[in-house]
Amino acid sequence: MFSRILTLIIKELEMLLQDRQSRMVLIVPVILQLALFPFAATLEVRNNTLAIFNEDSGRESTELMQRFSQAQAFSQLLALYSEAELRYAIDNQEALIVIRFPPDFSRDIAAGRPPKIQAILDGRRSNSGHIALGYVQQIVNDYSNERFKLQQKKAPSSLVVRHWFNPNLNYVWHILPSLIAIITSINALIVTALSVAREREQGTLDQLLISPLTPGMIMIGKIIPAILVAVVQGTIILLGAIFVYRVPFAGSLLLLYGSMIFYCLALAGFGLLISSVCATQQQAFLGVFSFVMPAILLSGYASPVDNMPVWLQYLDWINPIRHFIVIVKGLFLKDIGFVTLLHSLYPLLIIAVVTLSAANYLFRKRLA
Amino acid sequence: MKSPVSLRRLHALCRKETWQILRDPSSNLIAFVLPVVMLFIFGYGINLDSTAVNIGLVLEDTSPEARHFADSLYGSPYFVVHSAETQAEVGQALTEGRVRGFVVVPVDFAEKLKQPAGTAPLLVVTDGSEPNTANFVQNYVTAAWIGWMQQRAGERGELPPPGISIEPRFWFNPAAESRNFLIPGSITIIMTVIGALLTSLVVAREWERGTMEALLASPVTRTELLLSKLLPYYVLGIVSLFLCVGVAALMMHVPFRGSLLILWGIGSLFLASSLGLGLLLSTVLRNQFVAAQAALNAAFLPALMLSGFLFEIRSMPAIIQYATYLIPARYFVTAIQTLFQAGNVAPVLLHSGMFLVFAGSFFIGLTALKTRRRLE
Numbered sequence: 001m002f003s004r005i006l007t008l009i010i011k012e013l014e015m016l017l018q019d020r021q022s023r024m025v026l027i028v029p030v031i032l033q034l035a036l037f038p039f040a041a042t043l044e045v046r047n048n049t050l051a052i053f054n055e056d057s058g059r060e061s062t063e064l065m066q067r068f069s070q071a072q073a074f075s076q077l078l079a080l081y082s083e084a085e086l087r088y089a090i091d092n093q094e095a096l097i098v099i100r101f102p103p104d105f106s107r108d109i110a111a112g113r114p115p116k117i118q119a120i121l122d123g124r125r126s127n128s129g130h131i132a133l134g135y136v137q138q139i140v141n142d143y144s145n146e147r148f149k150l151q152q153k154k155a156p157s158s159l160v161v162r163h164w165f166n167p168n169l170n171y172v173w174h175i176l177p178s179l180i181a182i183i184t185s186i187n188a189l190i191v192t193a194l195s196v197a198r199e200r201e202q203g204t205l206d207q208l209l210i211s212p213l214t215p216g217m218i219m220i221g222k223i224i225p226a227i228l229v230a231v232v233q234g235t236i237i238l239l240g241a242i243f244v245y246r247v248p249f250a251g252s253l254l255l256l257y258g259s260m261i262f263y264c265l266a267l268a269g270f271g272l273l274i275s276s277v278c279a280t281q282q283q284a285f286l287g288v289f290s291f292v293m294p295a296i297l298l299s300g301y302a303s304p305v306d307n308m309p310v311w312l313q314y315l316d317w318i319n320p321i322r323h324f325i326v327i328v329k330g331l332f333l334k335d336i337g338f339v340t341l342l343h344s345l346y347p348l349l350i351i352a353v354v355t356l357s358a359a360n361y362l363f364r365k366r367l368a
Numbered sequence: 369m370k371s372p373v374s375l376r377r378l379h380a381l382c383r384k385e386t387w388q389i390l391r392d393p394s395s396n397l398i399a400f401v402l403p404v405v406m407l408f409i410f411g412y413g414i415n416l417d418s419t420a421v422n423i424g425l426v427l428e429d430t431s432p433e434a435r436h437f438a439d440s441l442y443g444s445p446y447f448v449v450h451s452a453e454t455q456a457e458v459g460q461a462l463t464e465g466r467v468r469g470f471v472v473v474p475v476d477f478a479e480k481l482k483q484p485a486g487t488a489p490l491l492v493v494t495d496g497s498e499p500n501t502a503n504f505v506q507n508y509v510t511a512a513w514i515g516w517m518q519q520r521a522g523e524r525g526e527l528p529p530p531g532i533s534i535e536p537r538f539w540f541n542p543a544a545e546s547r548n549f550l551i552p553g554s555i556t557i558i559m560t561v562i563g564a565l566l567t568s569l570v571v572a573r574e575w576e577r578g579t580m581e582a583l584l585a586s587p588v589t590r591t592e593l594l595l596s597k598l599l600p601y602y603v604l605g606i607v608s609l610f611l612c613v614g615v616a617a618l619m620m621h622v623p624f625r626g627s628l629l630i631l632w633g634i635g636s637l638f639l640a641s642s643l644g645l646g647l648l649l650s651t652v653l654r655n656q657f658v659a660a661q662a663a664l665n666a667a668f669l670p671a672l673m674l675s676g677f678l679f680e681i682r683s684m685p686a687i688i689q690y691a692t693y694l695i696p697a698r699y700f701v702t703a704i705q706t707l708f709q710a711g712n713v714a715p716v717l718l719h720s721g722m723f724l725v726f727a728g729s730f731f732i733g734l735t736a737l738k739t740r741r742r743l744e
Contacts, residue, residue: 022657025658025661029661033669037673039685040673040674041673043499043678044499045680046682046683093702096682114532114533115532116532116535118534119534119536119537121537121538122538123538123709124706128682129536129538137507137534138507141507148517156481156517157481157487157490157517158488159492159509161509162494163494163506164493164494165496171499173496173497174497190657190661194657281569282395283393287394287397290397293557294405297414298414302414304498306422334463334497340463
């Protein structure tokens with residue numbers, strides 16, 4: 001029995017690696033994505049343009065302007081002199097954020113009234129705008145705080161801030177572990193779903209079914225090559241993360257690879273489930289796509305799972321990518337142990353068991 | 369010399385292609401169901417706005433001063449505060465991701481506050497594995513802390529310098545709802561999927577099934593073949609585009625301030641470039657699996673990552689910024705976000721339109737060159 005499955009696996013791998021084109025399509029995109037995405041897929045704001053419309057002529061607004069000009073997030077400073085210029089700068093996306101000091105800004109400070117700064121942001125980019133606003137807020141906070149100390153001679157209290165797991169808040173440390181989960185997911189799904197659909201489209205599935213192989217054995221023969229592909233791709237990104245991007249890997253490799261297998265099983269389950277209801281490769285591919293696209297978006301990578309509506313958080317429980325991102329990030333940055341890992345591992349196990357049995361059932365049903 | 373296009377043949381080919389699209393549940397799924405699902409995900413699932421973050425609070429000191437400070441955290445709309453007994457307990461919660469940060473008020477806090485010389489430190493710990501949330505926690509704990517110091521100084525009769533407040537105003541999107549810019553951006557992704565992913569399969573499928581040989585043996589010309597693959601998918605894409613805009617504007621109340629005619633024009637140009645790219649890959653690679661993978665990597669992922677719809681282009685390294693100029697989706701994202709939120713801003717739209725004309729003719733032209741009417 002094992003030798004039969006082995007033959008099937010070897011045949012499957014030969015199909016995947018048959019020619020240069022097919023080998024390239026499995027490896028080249030992974031390397032390109034590894035080279036590109038850590039720089040591209042960042043929610044950090046850097047090198048942006050801050051515009052200032054200063055209607056005030058006091059000392060305080062000038063001091064604040066100087067501080068803004070030193071911030072890393074804003075490499076260019078644009079001075080605006082009229083309302084019309086302000087409108088033009090935002091309309092044409094010349095600046096992400098415009099800081100406007102009203103004419104009575106310094107006067108308010110002198111009189112002890114709470115002064116106000118206006119921040120005008122481009123609503124088309126309200127996401128980056130929010131982040132940039134955070135930086136502006138930080139600068140203004142620091143400035144207020146220093147003035148407070150200066151006047152009070154001594155600050156009564158101080159704030160000590162520590163960022164655990166990633167002391168310098170390096171975005172690359174957040175992106176690369178997530179990429180391991182995302183990139184392997186796409187390929188594991190496509191390889192399983194399309195290999196069954198191709199056999200069906202070309203009529204060779206019937207030949208397989210009349211062979212001594214049982215449907216269960218055929219499924220295993222389709223799952224293992226997909227796991228191998230995903231593990232190789234995952235390893236490429238893992239090595240790139242550790243040796244090229246220098247993301248520290250704190251946890252255990254054994255736990256990482258162990259949970260990667262469960263992750264791939266859960267994905268293969270969805271892949272087989274999709275292919276069991278599809279007649280052609282096109283249907284399988286588009287079916288996979290319709291699954292993986294929402295799954296990536298709701299994985300917690302682009303926006304935290306905590307921010308989603310509660311009902312969607314529950315629905316998202318069936319999303320394997322979401323659980324595996326927590327595992328990889330935990331192992332990379334937080335050195336989580338087996339017990340903490342279990343919180344995210346058992347959902348993967350349940351997903352794998354349910355999807356694989358459902359796929360097996362549908363597979364048999366189509367036979368009858 | 370026969371004419372390159374016979375309307376009768378073209379009509380027949382388009383009819384066949386249209387039937388094939390309409391009969392296949394997967395193309396309907398991708399053109400009509402997935403767009404609506406994605407709009408709802410972007411509308412309600414992805415929330416980049418700051419909602420309340422879970423933080424922990426350890427009050428090692430329970431003096432009135434410490435409680436006073438704690439009240440400033442409890443009062444902040446940006447946090448849901450969970451109190452904890454020990455640092456170890458809340459540290460474990462941080463590791464498991466149940467809280468995204470915590471604040472510790474040390475045992476000797478009130479005592480140090482009383483001393484005229486020293487300062488009383490407070491400890492803030494954030495979860496650095498989520499950098500944006502960590503920044504958020506830091507900023508708003510700091511704001512709460514400054515507020516507390518000022519209130520305290522005021523109560524003690526000292527005259528603190530007034531705190532400077534920032535009034536944010538999001539133009540075009542006053543409530544700063546990320547939905548309003550994510551949804552127009554996500555329409556770009558949907559258009560890319562329909563344009564490039566669907567068409568990447570169609571020519572390769574004819575090759576794989578051997579029907580291409582039959583077509584080549586018929587009097588069908590190169591132009592007819594190309595047009596019969598482009599036109600039905602173009603119609604599908606435009607219908608889907610207007611479906612998306614309709615759902616976004618009417619059901620999800622994303623304001624649309626531009627002209628529908630301009631949207632149709634720019635949408636057509638963008639579709640031309642995606643359809644061109646999809647057909648090119650399909651024509652060159654002739655294998656559905658490889659072509660679909662290539663389309664995923666050449667069209668979909670760049671549209672998601674490098675179009676500036678989720679991730680800010682200006683924050684990328686210079687060389688990647690230059691690379692984004694080659695991605696049609698980048699221009700369509702700018703154009704459609706502008707049309708939705710800002711209206712008809714001529715310079716932005718003209719600039720985007722010009723590039724899309726160029727990209728569309730490039731891909732379709734190259735496909736035409738690669739479509740050879742011969743067997744190898």
